[in-house]
Amino acid sequence: MPDQYEGIRNLSPIAVLAHLGFDGPWKARKGGQEHSGKCPIHGSQKNNTAFSIHEDGRYACFSCGAKGKGCLDLVMAVKGVGFKEAVEFLQAYVGSPTFVAQARKPEIKQIQEPVEQATENPPFASTYEKFQVESAWLTARGFTKDTLDLYKVFEYRNDKRRSQYNGSVMLRISRYSDGECVGYLSRNIGEITPEKPKYRFPANFRKGLELYGAWQIKNDSRQVQPLRLIYLVESPFAVLKFAQLGLPAVSPFGWSVSSEQIDILRSLARGVVFLPDRNKSEEAGQYVAELAHVMWVKAPALPLGCDDPEHLDEKTIRSLTGAS
Ligand SMILES: [Zn+2]
Incomplete structure (x- = not known):
């Protein structure tokens, strides 16, 4: 059955947000297909990237948990109105003089941010997980295999490679937004010295952006x-x-x-x-x-x-x- 609302559902979500009074600034991701910024739904003033919206209409806020797809969902969520009212709002918008210009070429205000102020930890590639060994230390601490597998916690041993992590317990850190590995926290289970501390964080890892577990x-x-x-x-x-x-x-x-x-x-x-x-x-x-x-x-x-x-x-x- 054809969706009679397809046209207004598929309007440019950035243009619709601008019409609703939220004109960013947006930060481009994924080659400009996705934009992130303050959440127009819960009105956060603090977190500048909690809300992300894709050109295809999908949106999500990891702070308030709002998510949906298409401009009808979006208008209902932002304005707190029902389906009918959202349809009327968008139909009026389509008929308004501002529509043509905005919908074809939404003006996106970009935030220019230096690289070191990235708001996400970058993905981290490694082969540590391939070199996991049976760990008496983890067993003695009372952890079951299921728990260790779920959190990807293991003892790393690769004697062929000179690594400060060899023989340490590694705890994979999964990015909250998408589960991507952003590094491993390592726990020295041997002798603890100033040179070999108990815990090491990955280089350049910003721990304040993640919450373990x-x-x-x-x-x-x-x-x-x-x-x-x-x-x-x-x-x-x-x-x-x-x-x-x-x-x-x-x-x-x-x-x-x-x-x-x-x-x-x-x-x-x-x-x-x-x-x-x-x-x-x-x-x-x-x-x-x-x-x-x-x-x-x-x-x-x-x-x-x-x-x-x-x-x-x-x-x-x-x-x-x-x-x-
Ligand atoms: Zn939100």
């Missing part, structure tokens, strides 16, 4: 999102442990939380239970206040004798957070 939760179709609550823990290994207990958790790679990480948290869940390690709980306190602006937050103290949430059992975690 967030992609796995976003990609889990068994869970209705946004979740009711999510656990925010300091260490990526605690994320694995919680996942193994069936508890959704993410880590900001430490105890400080960036505004981009807060955006990701908010797109995944309505509430957050913040469980920093005991020695960092005071410094972490300032982030509780920031989180509380956008979602509900609980920050219960760890039980006496426990310094790291990785060592908690499921029952204790649930009682601690009132989430039983």
Whole structure:
């Protein structure tokens, strides 16, 4: 059956957004086929790239979770109106004097950004995963094969190559927007020295743009999102442990939380239970206040004798957070 609304559905989405009063600035991606900028749907002032829109009409906001395809969906979402009203709006637009010029050649204001201010971590290619070996260290720490496979965590050994990572445990970091590998966090499981620190981040990796474990939760179709609550823990290994207990958790790679990480948290869940390690709980306190602006937050103290949430059992975690 022909779609009588096809014409207005397939208008240039950038031109329609301009008509709605949102004229960017847009940042081009994918050879100019896609544009990203502030979200016209939830009206974010903070995140400049949360919203992306493709020339073919597909759009998505990873901050508020809005997504759809075509100008009818778009108008309904931006104006908060129903189908009929959106049709009328677009038909009026098509009949308006501004239409011809805009629809043929939308004027796109581009942001000129220096390369070092990229808003995404670039993809990272490596062969580490091909050289994974059975890991007594990971087994002793209590991780199952399923958990390690899901998060792509493994011990790397390739004696033919002189690498500072040889013999380390590697934790793949998956980009939140699309799951692309952006590098590996490595954990030295041998002697720790100033030259061989416990953890190494990939060169030039901007950790504030990613939240460890967030992609796995976003990609889990068994869970209705946004979740009711999510656990925010300091260490990526605690994320694995919680996942193994069936508890959704993410880590900001430490105890400080960036505004981009807060955006990701908010797109995944309505509430957050913040469980920093005991020695960092005071410094972490300032982030509780920031989180509380956008979602509900609980920050219960760890039980006496426990310094790291990785060592908690499921029952204790649930009682601690009132989430039983
Ligand atoms: Zn949004």
